[in-house]
Amino acid sequence: MAKQKTAFVCTECGSDYSKWQGQCSDCGAWNTVSELRLGPAGGRRGTAAGAGNRAGFAGARPEAKLLAEIATEAVARIGSGAGEFDRVLGGGLVPGSAILVGGSPGAGKSTLLLQTLCHLARGRPCLYITGEESLQQVALRARRLGLPMDQLRLMAETNVESILAALGSDRPDVVVVDSIQVVHSDDIASAPGSVSQVRECAAALTRYAKQSGTVLLLVGHVTKDGSLAGPKVLEHMIDCSILLEGSDDSRFRTLRGQKNRFGAVNELGIFAMTDGGLREVKNPSAIFLDRSEEASSGSAVMVVWEGTRPLLVEIQALVDDSALGNPRRVAVGLEQNRLAMLLAVLHRHGGLHVGDQDVFANVVGGVKVLETSADLALLLAIVSSFRDHPLPRDLVIFGEVGLSGEIRPVPSGQERLAEAAKHGFRRAIVPKANAPKSAIPGMEVVPVRKLQEALAAFS
Ligand code: TYD
Ligand code: MG
Numbered sequence: 001m002a003k004q005k006t007a008f009v010c011t012e013c014g015s016d017y018s019k020w021q022g023q024c025s026d027c028g029a030w031n032t033v034s035e036l037r038l039g040p041a042g043g044r045r046g047t048a049a050g051a052g053n054r055a056g057f058a059g060a061r062p063e064a065k066l067l068a069e070i071a072t073e074a075v076a077r078i079g080s081g082a083g084e085f086d087r088v089l090g091g092g093l094v095p096g097s098a099i100l101v102g103g104s105p106g107a108g109k110s111t112l113l114l115q116t117l118c119h120l121a122r123g124r125p126c127l128y129i130t131g132e133e134s135l136q137q138v139a140l141r142a143r144r145l146g147l148p149m150d151q152l153r154l155m156a157e158t159n160v161e162s163i164l165a166a167l168g169s170d171r172p173d174v175v176v177v178d179s180i181q182v183v184h185s186d187d188i189a190s191a192p193g194s195v196s197q198v199r200e201c202a203a204a205l206t207r208y209a210k211q212s213g214t215v216l217l218l219v220g221h222v223t224k225d226g227s228l229a230g231p232k233v234l235e236h237m238i239d240c241s242i243l244l245e246g247s248d249d250s251r252f253r254t255l256r257g258q259k260n261r262f263g264a265v266n267e268l269g270i271f272a273m274t275d276g277g278l279r280e281v282k283n284p285s286a287i288f289l290d291r292s293e294e295a296s297s298g299s300a301v302m303v304v305w306e307g308t309r310p311l312l313v314e315i316q317a318l319v320d321d322s323a324l325g326n327p328r329r330v331a332v333g334l335e336q337n338r339l340a341m342l343l344a345v346l347h348r349h350g351g352l353h354v355g356d357q358d359v360f361a362n363v364v365g366g367v368k369v370l371e372t373s374a375d376l377a378l379l380l381a382i383v384s385s386f387r388d389h390p391l392p393r394d395l396v397i398f399g400e401v402g403l404s405g406e407i408r409p410v411p412s413g414q415e416r417l418a419e420a421a422k423h424g425f426r427r428a429i430v431p432k433a434n435a436p437k438s439a440i441p442g443m444e445v446v447p448v449r450k451l452q453e454a455l456a457a458f459s
Pocket of ligand 2: 109110111132178
């Protein structure tokens with residue numbers, strides 16, 4: 001028998017070593033080097049390990065062609081049936097692509113894909129391969145959710161060679177593998193879910209997808225810190241990686257692209273988990289803005305720009321006397337460093353001393369706001385809480401704050417204002433450069449250039 005080859009690979013960066021070591025010398029991560037069993041040299045062709053390995057992720061198509069000669073008409077995107085899912089994918093599923101849907105347990109990955117596939121199966125052959133649930137469990141769920149069940153083919157299988165054989169005979173247009181962590185190959189000795197298994201099985205499935213033009217949807221588990229359980233290399237071979245997130249206590253789930261070879265990655269899709277499965281949320285601004293009637297201090301509404309649409313969110317701040325020598329600065333849904341920076345700007349240019357105060361900031365509804373347009377709203381929320389002086393309920397704020405206290409413009413100012421006006425906001429504090437040229441009916445816009453002007457506008 002051919003000798004089994006072993007390599008040691010870092011699950012973070014993919015560097016390989018001849019022996020195990022505690023820290024990866026390339027990326028510096030600890031405890032990430034794990035054993036990778038390579039298949040025996042000259043293994044069976046077309047299997048996960050072995051000679052098939054050398055074909056690369058895109059499959060073996062050896063002849064060179066002119067870029068212009070390659071036919072692209074045939075690659076029409078397939079609509080998934082859920083507008084929010086299509087939005088994140090960049091307009092639908094691309095034939096021959098491998099898409100990884102990640103998320104923590106219970107996020108709703110299986111539900112989302114089962115719903116999608118049941119609808120897709122009405123128009124084209126689809127196959128759902130379940131490795132985690134039994135056929136009965138999947139059928140029960142589909143029946144309970146009232147999904148169309150007559151066309152979707154289902155298979156309970158975890159062996160990658162059997163899956164490839166089934167794909168070869170079934171020839172589906174869209175296939176779901178739930179999940180990649182339970183799929184294993186006979187040619188690899190290590191346990192399912194290990195680096196070698198996940199890497200080789202995903203490579204074999206991806207290769208099949210590229211060669212046959214099938215859409216491959218892989219379910220992947222993520223670890224606590226949000227990275228994919230298993231090797232980082234997986235993210236290189238797939239075309240799109242999307243993450244389904246949602247806190248346990250919230251009904252809302254956000255679908256976000258982390259990598260997309262066929263579209264933008266900054267799109268956000270929003271779903272609600274209901275007793276009837278995942279439902280799209282078509283008007284997300286309305287849900288994140290569900291506020292009490294009374295104005296309260298420390299709360300400000302801003303408009304974030306998510307991909308191609310505006311979203312109204314509420315930012316809350318709480319400023320309180322600190323009992324600690326080193327006051328706390330906690331930001332949830334916002335960047336911690338940005339909060340510290342803004343507090344320094346507020347002290348220096350706004351004359352507000354919060355050095356002995358605990359400052360907590362939060363974005364309501366579990367949304368993550370990473371863009372700088374949240375600066376001004378966050379600052380005014382902090383000031384509002386500090387002075388215990390509520391901001392008007394019909395006021396919307398956005399703008400970036402620079403280190404010298406200047407208020408900088410943000411992209412798509414007009415669209416943001418229009419969205420706020422649509423939701424009944426009557427006043428806005430915006431950067432001078434974002435002030436509309438012609439007045440927006442029913443909305444009073446206060447353009448500001450400096451932090452002092454913004455502070456004066458609201459007191
Ligand atoms: P599931 O799709 O099994 O999650 P994943 O595959 O990502 O692990 O979804 C499981 C969760 O969704 C579970 O905690 C219950 C909830 N759920 C509902 O609230 N309503 C429903 O109709 C369904 C199907 C699931
Ligand atoms: Mg599942």
